[in-house]
Amino acid sequence: MTLLEVDRVVVRFGGVVAVNEATFEADRGQVTGLIGPNGAGKTTCFNVISGLQKPTKGKVRFKGRSITSLPVHRRARRGIGRTFQRLEAFGSLTVRDNVRVAHDIHAGLTGLVRPSSADVEALLDRVGIWDYATERADSIPTGAARLLELARCLACDPELLLLDEPSSGLDESESDAFGALLRELADEGRAILMVEHDMDLVMSVCDEIHVLDFGAVIATGSPAQIRADDGVQRAYLGYSDVDDPTTEIAPITGALTAPSTAAATEVQA
Amino acid sequence: MSSLFAFTLLGLFTGAAYAIVASGMVLTYTTTRVFNIAHGAFSMLLAFTFWDFTIRQGMPTLLALALVLLVVAPAVGWFTQRFVARGLGEGPVSVSLVVTVGLLVGIIGLAQQIWPPAPRVLLPFHPETGWQLGDTYVTAHQLITIICSVVVAGLLYGLLNFTRIGTAMRASVDNPELLKLFGGRPDTVAALSWAIGVALAALGGILLTPSVGLDYYALTLLVINAYAAAMLGRLKSLPLTFVGAMGLGIAESYAVAYLPTEGFWSTVRPVIPALFLFTIMLAMPQAQLRIGQVKGIVTAPVPTFRSAGAWGVGLLGMVAVVVAGLSTSDLLLVGTAATYAIVMLSMVLLTGYGGHVSLAQFTFAGVGALAYAKLDEPNLYGLVLASLIAGGVGALVAIPVLRLTGLYLALSTLAFAVLMDKMIFQQDWAFKFNGTLQTERLSVAGISLGSDAVYVWVMALVFVVTAFGVLALRRGVLGRLLIAMRDSPSACGTLGLDLRWFRVGLFGLSASIAGLAGALFAGLRGSIGAADFLYFQSLLMLLLAVVFGVTSVTGALLGGTALMLMPVWQSSHPELAGLLFVVVGFGAVALGRDPNGIANHLFKLGRVLRSRLEPRLRERLDGLMPQGGLAEERLTAAGASDVPLVSVGVDPDPTGSKVEVDR
Secondary structure, three states: OEEEEEEEEEEEEOOEEEEEEEEEEEEOOOEEEEEOOOOOOHHHHHHHHHOOOOOOEEEEEEOOEEOOOOOHHHHHHHOEEEOOOOOOOOOOOEHHHHHHHHHHHHHHHHHHOOOOHHHHHHHHHHHOOHHHOOOEHHHOOHHHHHHHHHHHHHOOOOOEEEEEOOOOOOOHHHHHHHHHHHHHHHHOOOEEEEEOOOHHHHHHHOOEEEEEEOOEEEEEEOHHHHHHOHHHHHHHHOOOOOOOOOOOOOOOHHHOOOOOHHHHHHHHO | OHHHHHHHHHHHHHHHHHHHHHHHHHHHHHHHOOOOOOHHHHHHHHHHHHHHHHHHOOOOHHHHHHHHHHHHHHHHHHHHHHHHHOOHHHOOHHHHHHHHHHHHHHHHHHHHHHOOOOOOOOOOOOOOOEEEEOOEEEEHHHHHHHHHHHHHHHHHHHHHHHOHHHHHHHHHHHOHHHHHHOOOOHHHHHHHHHHHHHHHHHHHHHHHHHHHOOOHHHHHOHHHHHHHHHHHOOOOOHHHHHHHHHHHHHHHHHHHHHOOOOOHHHHOHHHHHHHHHHHHHHHOOOOOOOOOOOOOOOOOOOOOHHHHHHHHHHHHHHHHHHHHOOOHHHHHHHHHHHHHHHHHHHHHHHHHHOOOOOOOHHHHHHHHHHHHHHHOOOEHHHHHHHHHHHHHHHHHHHHHHOOOOHHHHHHHHHHHHHHHHHHHOOOOOOOOOOOEEEOOOOEEOOEEOOOHHHHHHHHHHHHHHHHHHHHHHHHOHHHHHHHHHHHOHHHHHHHOOOHHHHHHHHHHHHHHHHHHHHHHHHHHHOEEEHHHHOHHHHHHHHHHHHHHOOOOHHHHHHHHHHHHHHHHHHHHOHHHHHHHHHHHHHHHHHHOOOOOHHHHHHHHHHHHHHHHHHHHHHHHHHHHOOOOOHHHHHHHHHHHOOOOOOOOOOOOOOOOOOOOOOO
């Protein structure tokens, strides 16, 4: 069931088109990948969905209702949580207090009087950063800080999780465990939309992938379909038609959306 | 009709001078991201320099002007960028505000020290020359002002659009790091923009002095006119800044022409820039939350209730002993220190924990004092109500800017402080112009605290109780939220916190603490007036709070005491009065980047002493006591406690959030 719909969203910064008529969805119970080269507009899309960036055009719908004009905090209260590419942990607080703050905000006025220790400890344990609980958030490794942002998000029990490069800073085994956690979270009925450069993780965890280039969605499909897509290979994955090991798989052209004008212009140039 | 034309023309002349000052401020802000509150103070300093060159030393006007504008001002600008403003733009707004407020106070002190108070006059350029334009007489000085503003606009346009350094300046606005990568020199760009900015402040100041007067404060306050004008262009657009400046000049001119010269409306003219500013702010769109590099701030440790309680009781005991032997005048000084310390507690909450800067905290104290005097209820009910009224006013000030960022909030508080100073406090229903209000001492449960010594002790008690309240808040849910909001507003927003109303609540609470101090101060003095709550006092208070430590109640106590001692020292050494402002101002410039201040150094000293003395103490006590006795108990307590009002020990879990979990 579709939870999030991004509908022909455009974001312009002066003369630069950062997001160009992007249209994609994220479903409950699924991990959806949003990939693309640097500067493709992935984080800007996240900012539009979470309310940190006003779109120039287009709509964002959550649970079937438009949230385009809602402020950031009201979107969060409707069930959208996010992490950040550039870490936004509360550096002066301990790891435990970071999660506790999120818990208190989520609990609202009752959070002012009700202690929330047990839930917080369980969350720290679940994402695997309990060992850092008493350390200041600005003193822990990047990978742990990213997991902290995830734990903080989960403290608000979101239905949609927007994860911006969540695995950077994690080693291979941590990354595997993280992938398993993502699947678990999706199985609980959450929709997960993830921007990620670790293609192994994306291909192994995601149910569906949208590829962005020059702000436009150039392909949508399953990991296998995306891996086999010519446009994606040229724009992002870096294979050529000749040396691509997957050329035997027929491209799924039916799943492709029209390439962006910006991308087209670039190719012509 | 002709008078309308005349006043419009007059407004354009004033607006032209504002435009020159404001464009300098916009230039420095856009290229270095440092909002220079001291911009008007530079105007003042250099106008005094110009007076010194021309009148005192007798230099030819043109030579003096060239020296000031082309040598002294750019040198001052370069020096300031190099040694004061460098790197400030990358830090929190609160730090750059504190540092530039320090500059403002330091510059006023410097001017007072170099040119002690005396009547000085700076004549307009070519005072005898003028032309009749219809019914209006246009002076040469006015024409020169207009020409200067047109030339400045043209030169800035040319510089930014047709020169390499101008291109680098515009690039620096977007991304100084990227500029560096492409071989540009952001430091050179920043130094140049400060040099030009200060030169423009000087030119505007010199042009305005004949009408404003050569005064330390009047010219310094030009910064409000400048940023009111610049706000129209959101501190970025030079053309809109010029439009804003002209609009402001004309509005002021019309106010002189058409507003009644008596009663309420007569007080409106001096506050037109502040009103102009509020109007523009109301029309500004919602600011978007920014994502950026979040840096945790190391703050002074938070004491446990036990140690804070011990130090509080100790302080009250000490005050009880001291006040018993003091004269009435000395008791008034101790009471004044308590007042300042309580107001500084409000800053600990707002600035130390919340990261917001208010330049009107003492004005809120004035509101509390006024409410207490007017309520005429010298009891706890009156005290609480006065505090709540001040809190309400604080929230009202924050509401128009709750959609905007911290810089605007701080700027609006300065405008508010000036507005209260020049307009509200002087109304007949308030303190009256040069008037005072009589107030009675507080009664508690029907018992009047008439004795000075008892009243001062009660003030100390209020300080201790308020400090306890502030610490309790810091250790609890709200304290964590405050720190979180300071560290990353964006993350708080995406977790569901409505920052706008949270900010208003914080501002209101902080103002209510300041109002409480003001009400107590009114009771202490027995007679209070508008002069007791001048905006400048709020600036000094902010600086001393930061110098002594705005993140701890100890800093508030020390800062309050120092602020009380300042005028005492100044009156006993009048020849060095300005020097003290210089020390405080430039002290804040030096220490402003560390809001933990002197108090935190005392805490560290306490920790060092404890780490050296404790093992010896332990040995001795172990020798004296049976196994597992007092020594062990004391050490356990020491390990869990931390820094009280003046030192010793750190709480290993500063938020008091120790949770035992069975894993």
